[in-house]
Amino acid sequence: MYKSTHHAIAGAHLHADGKCLFRIWAPLKQTVALHIVSPEERRIPLTRSTDGYFETEVADCPAATHYYFNPDGEGDFPDPASHFQPEGVHGPSAVVDHGTFTWSDQAWENPALSELILYELHVGTFTEAGTFDAIIPYLEDLAAMGINAIELMPVAQFPGHRNWGYDGTFPYAVHASYGGPDGLKRLVDACHRRGIAVILDVVYNHLGPEGNYFNAFAPYFTDAYRTPWGSALNFDGPWSDGVRDYFTANAIHWFHHYHIDGLRLDAIHAIIDTGATHALQYINEVVASYAQQARKPLHLIAESDLNAPRVIQSTKTNGYGFDAQWLDDFHHALFVLLYPVGKEQYEDFGTLAQLAKAYTEGFVHSGEYVSARQRKYGASSAGIPGFKFVAFIQNHDQVGNHKNGERLSVLLSGAQLRIAAAALLLSPYIPMLFMGEEYGEERPFLYFTSHDDPQLVEQIREGRRQEFAHFFGDGEPPDPQDEKTFKASILDWPKRGQGKYQQLLMWYQRLIHLRRTHTALHNFNKTGTEVDVLSESAWSL
Amino acid sequence: MYKSTHHAIAGAHLHADGKCLFRIWAPLKQTVALHIVSPEERRIPLTRSTDGYFETEVADCPAATHYYFNPDGEGDFPDPASHFQPEGVHGPSAVVDHGTFTWSDQAWENPALSELILYELHVGTFTEAGTFDAIIPYLEDLAAMGINAIELMPVAQFPGHRNWGYDGTFPYAVHASYGGPDGLKRLVDACHRRGIAVILDVVYNHLGPEGNYFNAFAPYFTDAYRTPWGSALNFDGPWSDGVRDYFTANAIHWFHHYHIDGLRLDAIHAIIDTGATHALQYINEVVASYAQQARKPLHLIAESDLNAPRVIQSTKTNGYGFDAQWLDDFHHALFVLLYPVGKEQYEDFGTLAQLAKAYTEGFVHSGEYVSARQRKYGASSAGIPGFKFVAFIQNHDQVGNHKNGERLSVLLSGAQLRIAAAALLLSPYIPMLFMGEEYGEERPFLYFTSHDDPQLVEQIREGRRQEFAHFFGDGEPPDPQDEKTFKASILDWPKRGQGKYQQLLMWYQRLIHLRRTHTALHNFNKTGTEVDVLSESAWSL
Structure with a gap:
């Protein structure tokens, strides 16, 4: 695991010794529980550490362990810093073992950008x-x-x-x-x-x-600014660190x-x-x-x-x-x-x-x-x-x-x-x-999508129609x-x-x-x- | 009148020859009329010039001429770039003759800021x-x-x-x-x-x-950002020039x-x-x-x-x-x-x-x-x-x-x-x-005010109460x-x-x-x- 000197790193970090460190940022929550759903169901309370993070180390936590976090008992949500969502955005997060892949690119040297x-x-x-x-x-x-x-x-x-x-x-x-x-x-x-x-x-x-569970954990968004896609991410307000x-x-x-x-x-x-x-x-x-x-x-x-x-x-x-x-x-x-x-x-x-x-x-x-x-x-x-x-x-x-x-x-x-x-x-x-x-x-x-939410699907269709209302002649754009x-x-x-x-x-x-x-x-x-x-x-x- | 090489300058500019140039920025309006209310009532349509400005030059326009602008026939509003509001924020704007004051500061030299x-x-x-x-x-x-x-x-x-x-x-x-x-x-x-x-x-x-007539003329504000005092001024969006x-x-x-x-x-x-x-x-x-x-x-x-x-x-x-x-x-x-x-x-x-x-x-x-x-x-x-x-x-x-x-x-x-x-x-x-x-x-x-709007007065009172709710002990702050x-x-x-x-x-x-x-x-x-x-x-x- 890369250790930052700048900041804590959220997510599930599996170590060579089989221990996995789970860390989640939830500065305004009182408790966060880890809910492991497979291979063996377990519920483990996380401990508040510094800067609004909660963490715990779990022994015998194999790769592909499926888990959710539960902040303040409000429900199970996938990990915002999940490394893998094998069942999609609404399913559990999975622990990834980054130590098993055998790299063969030792000779590789990244060229200068200008090359x-x-x-x-x-x-x-x-x-x-x-x-x-x-x-x-x-x-x-x-x-x-x-x-x-x-x-x-x-x-x-x-x-x-x-x-x-x-x-x-x-x-x-x-x-x-x-x-x-x-x-x-x-x-x-x-x-x-x-x-x-x-x-x-x-x-x-x-x-x-769709599949956005960030608000369940922390103030990732701000009302101070707006973007073309709605609320802006909170890069400078309270809790922006x-x-x-x-x-x-x-x-x-x-x-x-x-x-x-x-x-x-x-x-x-x-x-x-x-x-x-x-x-x-x-x-x-x-x-x-x-x-x-x-x-x-x-x-x-x-x-x-x-x-x-x-x-x-x-x-x-x-x-x-x-x-x-x-x-x-x-x-x-x-x-x-x-x-x-x-x-x-x-x-x-x-x-x-x-x-x-x-x-x-x-x-x-x-x-x-x-x-x-x-x-x-x-x-x-x-x-x-x-x-x-x-x-x-x-x-x-x-x-x-x-x-x-x-x-x-x-x-x-x-x-x-x-x-x-x-x-x-x-x-x-x-x-x-x-x-x-x-x-x-x-x-x-x-432009193509495969959303689950019918309302969102219709919004996107309408957005495309409006985008092309003023140029490229008549006719509907293809259905995303x-x-x-x-x-x-x-x-x-x-x-x-x-x-x-x-x-x-x-x-x-x-x-x-x-x-x-x-x-x-x-x-x-x-x-x-x-x-x-x-x-x-x-x-x- | 100072002539800018950078931009048109809004407002009423009285020249030594008694002519007054009236200029107003209203890029989304079709018409703007000048309504002189004293010394002699006159209504003069302004001419669209460049960059969303409207202007007209009026002969025989003495200092202290009182006027309003009327954009798209929507009503009389004081000039956002008025140099003088003798009757307050809701009254007419007045033409100011900046040529009459006799300055005696010819010897003055502004020191360096560090002095x-x-x-x-x-x-x-x-x-x-x-x-x-x-x-x-x-x-x-x-x-x-x-x-x-x-x-x-x-x-x-x-x-x-x-x-x-x-x-x-x-x-x-x-x-x-x-x-x-x-x-x-x-x-x-x-x-x-x-x-x-x-x-x-x-x-x-x-x-x-209170007395804010800016929206009657042009998109001075933006919804893209919020400030502690409401909508932000539009410094970077469409029409921000x-x-x-x-x-x-x-x-x-x-x-x-x-x-x-x-x-x-x-x-x-x-x-x-x-x-x-x-x-x-x-x-x-x-x-x-x-x-x-x-x-x-x-x-x-x-x-x-x-x-x-x-x-x-x-x-x-x-x-x-x-x-x-x-x-x-x-x-x-x-x-x-x-x-x-x-x-x-x-x-x-x-x-x-x-x-x-x-x-x-x-x-x-x-x-x-x-x-x-x-x-x-x-x-x-x-x-x-x-x-x-x-x-x-x-x-x-x-x-x-x-x-x-x-x-x-x-x-x-x-x-x-x-x-x-x-x-x-x-x-x-x-x-x-x-x-x-x-x-x-x-x-x-x-902190003191003398607003006309009773709702605003109450908002300000409440704002002061909240500001001091957490420190400086109990008791009401003085009524602004x-x-x-x-x-x-x-x-x-x-x-x-x-x-x-x-x-x-x-x-x-x-x-x-x-x-x-x-x-x-x-x-x-x-x-x-x-x-x-x-x-x-x-x-x-």
Whole structure:
């Protein structure tokens, strides 16, 4: 077990001697009981320790022991820091033995972030089987085309079997139907043996609505701020220390137990903290200190809708200290140029000068008035090195938020796809592909769920309808809850060996090879990037 | 009229040629009409200009013209950027001619902030008359004891005649019963002639509940955040540009029209802005650029409950860029040592080591767990020069938030008062006295209001009761709405020439003289300050 010098770590921690330490944060509760439901039913009162935690050590507690916590006798609830929910979000938590997996990645060295060619991947739809294990046979193909990092969409336990992963409610648990903890370890180990790093998408800005038992234990939420998904997590109010530590320890959890090489933090703009040390600064500082101790680089990448340089600036200058952030503006600028209908969705984009700015500065909106936001937005990122940004021409969000989940491959011509690929792979940024992009997969990537709660299902349907009410023409978007919507989104991998698909794949492969072998094409000095806009329809890089 | 290069300035701007420009921000309105009610009734439609502003220029518009704005025909409302509300918060706005006042302060040079000995003053209770003019005869006394800056509690128009000023609803208007715009100008001019700078307390974190017509015009408020006083002002959402510019131009308004030397921004922790450029950073940058243009130093001081160094750090390193901030921890540390009952209110204070830290670092709470806040709080200010902090042993809040408005003079012995004065005036911080402190005024400084709305009056009474429910013993706090409460708070100035009052006054005078004449006692290098804690009841500086 990793011992933090910063904070207590919640959850069930099984030691080599068979003893398991159970720890839960419940600062306002008088009692917490551990209810072991199998293999042998037991009820054990926890002891109050420091900082609002309760804990107990249980001898002879085998892996896969199923348990609940019962705060103040109010009922059995799964552990918010559960490592495994074998029966889903409503079932018991299971003790995981992290000591039994045999790692074979001793030779693995995580490259610098600037060396990576990222590949965003959704476990459920990458293969028919939708598991971690099913991905492994394809790693060779990815490595062959030059991919050296996969970025997994969230794998934390979410309700049901089909979900993008952003509505998870057990941020420490590896989704059971993906293959659970051991499945993820097998995938990471296989990646490392093939020279592929693994970045994991984690959600620290909200918790999903279904299977959310957090309020049963502690004040994880605050009324002081609102997010697009309801009450904000409590990162700066009374009792926020436990919330900050819960998510900070979560980051370490993935590095420590799963050999993850980096995290992509979802929508960090919805993590509101007005205190002296922003929660994100705290997480970055703790991870940096852990990385130093572990003697390996560990990457933290932010998804940020702020266009704020502080996100990627040093914590020494009041920045959050992320290693890099997603550069949405690059996508928007390029997309609307190639697909003018896209202006319905990205109304403030559409000029070549903006694409040139995306190349030479980064943020296209750096303080000017932006119609879609009805205010002045962003600050300049000129002068910030290119390796602080991840660029892409499509990702899960942009594809999935087209009404019919259209990828670029069905919106653009073959020539345009090749231009877009070159625009990305020769850019002064860390490039990221979205699974299937490399061979022009035409199957959609749709929004899908499999919630139990009928009211929630209807809310989500209605939300999708409203989202598309203003653009992309008439007609209903596909039903997220319908299994067909999910099935339609599964990649058709064999295509990549055929005809135009193969040609595009070879184009990507060649561009990646060029990028990785030519210093000038692997240049993160944006100020050294010259963009000549030849006319409103022609430019050279 | 000061012309901003940054933003349009709302309000009525009377030019030398007798023309008056009326401008109002109402981005979601279709029409706005100007309704002049005197001297001659006129209704004039405004023209939509840029950025959501409406404006019109009216010829032959004398000073004191009374007017309302009527947005979308929804009714007459006073101007949110009114410079004068002669009939109070519910009456018409009045045009002010800023060109007629004859300034005689041409020789005045605003000293560096580090040179100042501040004196906090409430206009309504400093004298029986409660006006700006009534203060002028006392300036000589203040100057004689070494005060070279008064800090006026808010003078913006508030409801009724008695109020601390923090519930103002016309941030640009000078309170009518204090003497209105010309009264303030006479006071500032008189101060400058006597070598006294004027700092003005302004409230940019909320607007009072009574006489608040802001929602009639524009989305000044947001539901995204909550403050202790209800809905937060909209500094970062859609349409926030107008709100940011409204308050930024307000800062310039005081410097430009009233020759104010610095502003103290109330409770900046309640100004929530998660955007790329925090509203406070924006205000500091605009003021710095105005100060450069005007070729004079202008001070911005924050009241901050964050214990966050970023408040006083440079905008170049993602700080807010304030020149200084109030150092509440210094007060709390000293107060509880001198008055142990104070621990009821400041439960996390009470050791000499904390006072030593207040001297050598600044923030006493710099990241440790604080019981009163139920979380870890603050970050270290070690190494930040002392001139970035304003220290005090009592201010309007701390006195007024004792149940019976008790000043130190009634809580401490004469010897203790002298120790406290020395602890402040020999500190490595900019010292601030609260009016009457210098001679040990024993009259209280109570919380008082004179609202019209009976429901609001009852809410405030109940709020005070709850505030004191947990400490300072039993019994009702004085009724804020009762005029006696206000009257009881008026200084008894003649006392300062008598007996123990005079002795204390001379002690203050001597300490200030020592501070101003001895380099070693005028030292803002905290690291050069050695504090020896001799025992838990003795220390030397």
